[in-house]
Amino acid sequence: MKKILVRAGMSPLDSFSADKIIKRNAIGNNVGNLMYAFSVFRNLSTYGVELVPDYYRVNPADAEKINQTYDSYVLPLANAIRPGFIPTLRKYTDLIEKLTIPVIVIGMGMAFPYEPNVEQERPFDNDVRKFVSAVLENSNILGLRGQITSDYLSYLGFKEGRDHMVIGCPSMYTFGNNINIRDLDLNSNSFISINMTPKADQKALKFLNGLSRKYKNLEFIPQDLDEMILTYSGAPFLGNAINSTINNYPNSLNSDLYKNNQVKFFLSAPSWIKHMKNVNLSVGTRLHGNVAPILAGTPSMVIPIDGRMRELAEFHNFPRVSVDEMYEGMELEELLNMVDIHSVEKNQKKNYENFINFLNKNNLESVYLYDKKGLKTRFDEKIEQIDLKPPITPITSCNSNEMRGRLQNSFDIMVKKHEKIKNNNDKKFKIKDDAISQLRSQLNKKEKLNERLSHKISSMENSKSWRLTKPLRELRH
Known part of the structure; x- marks a missing residue:
């Protein structure tokens, strides 16, 4: 069976409680990321394929294990081209450079202003270049969210149609071409x-x-x-x-x-x-x-x-x-x-077929044929068997027992979070203390060396003075 590693904070088949999601940040700061994962898992869940979430773990040291365990690595990336994500993007670059399996980027985009100047030099340009270059060593083409991102990568030196193509947001292809919007009759009682x-x-x-x-x-x-x-x-x-x-x-x-x-x-x-x-x-x-x-x-x-x-x-x-x-x-x-x-x-059929074309270019099998026929997939059957958690409503709407449970869970999360922060700070302070101690040790060595050098120079000067005054002493006698 093929195994595909997927960048996701949780699998659509995971049924995490609210406190677990908060504790692990399984939504990657925004619950919209679950839509990304849902589409990718549903589209790639073909017969003989197992999809495994990486739970947002990115560590270059995992490269060998990933190479041995998985057949490919799929990276759904939303607005990854932004200052706050660049440190993580660098880690992915280091990891991908060590991977030998295909690495496919699906739906990468940027966080630019409404009217951006894509040809404006940015501090992270080289980081994006290195990331894209690393991905292209392991795949045929990148899938981008829109034309602005495409123009930006073209500005960086990559060619549209060869190195990257616009595929839109993967979440829009969750159910393939099956989008049918109901008519609207708006009134004051509308939901x-x-x-x-x-x-x-x-x-x-x-x-x-x-x-x-x-x-x-x-x-x-x-x-x-x-x-x-x-x-x-x-x-x-x-x-x-x-x-x-x-x-x-x-x-x-x-x-x-x-x-x-x-x-x-x-x-x-x-x-x-x-x-x-x-x-x-x-x-x-x-x-x-x-x-x-x-x-x-x-x-x-x-x-x-x-x-x-x-x-x-x-x-x-x-x-x-x-x-x-x-x-x-x-x-x-x-x-x-x-x-x-x-x-x-109006654009859904064309866009979905373009998305499937992208997957085909990267040798990823999809459920395209099933969706064309409107059939229920095996993934759909698995979803139906899961006890999906209902949405959470404000704590002020809960009964006293649930309110008590939520507050206790939140307290436990915060205690662990503070412990983690304290441990990280302690490690940072220890590193700083060790560095200070090392500097002091080096300074002490230098001071002792300076003392020895000063003593030696003084001795040499005294010796030189002795040699210069000796002839004078002999003349006196």
Whole structure:
């Protein structure tokens, strides 16, 4: 049986509890990553193939074991081209350079501004060059999320069509070509799902946050790890969304959406998609917050806020409006009149076949033939047998027993986290103390050497003085 190692924080076949996900950060800081993994696992789960998650472990020392255990290594990478991910990208480069098995990058993208200058020199350009070069030594071509990323790699010296190709977001191919968006009949009783990004423009946040005043059947689906912790335990753990003041963003238990129990944080991609089948409309600034409803056939509209979202929205032809097209007091109906909610269906067949072409170029078998016939795959059968965890709702909505359990779990996680931080700090301080001791030792040696040298020089000078004055003494006598 072939074994494929897949970069993922958890397998779609794993049913982790919320506290376990938090403890391991199994979502890689954003639950949208579960959509990536779900698609890759489902598309590559053919007969005679076993897919194994690496649980985000990346260690160049594992190269020999990986070479001996697996037939290939698949790396679904989202916005990997960003300053914060570069240290990890360097580790992957070191690892890949030691691998002899095929390494396939699926869906790599960048985190650039909405209107980026791709030909602008960046501090991490050489790191990206080294990574891409290492991958190309082990595969035929890289799959990129969008045209902006493609233009950037071309600027770095790689050729589009030979070294890299645009395939979009793998999550959009979870069910192959099977995307059929339902018609929308919007009214005040419609079930609306919203998603937001903390760094989104205030114009978009104010619009989205204000929808709850008109649509009472509304829910908010956060995605970041710190928001998951807030929902689960109410604790203000470190994170971009929680430990900052953001107008028009629900980032505390005092926010109306949390107070009214209108928040859901999903623990798996299948349960997320299943839930979205009951929603009438999804709208927001999150990519996978709108991919989930699209896969469920639910009308969706995205507000791209950066180059990462823009290139994907354009490639997949998402129903979309830019922040510049919005204005104060705008109604949801007005935005919907600006888009075609079925537009995403138009490019799906071509995009999916392009994705399969990419997999074929890298000699990866897929379930393409099964999806063409609309048949249930073996992977689908396995998913149906799993007891998927329901989404978590705010801790303030729980009964006393569950609340007590969540708080205790969070306390245990924080104790271990602080112990880990303390141990790491102790190691750092020990390294510094050892370095200081070594420097002191070297300094003492140098000081002793200087003393000996000074004594020797003094002796030599005295000896020289003796030799110079000896003739004078002899003349006197």
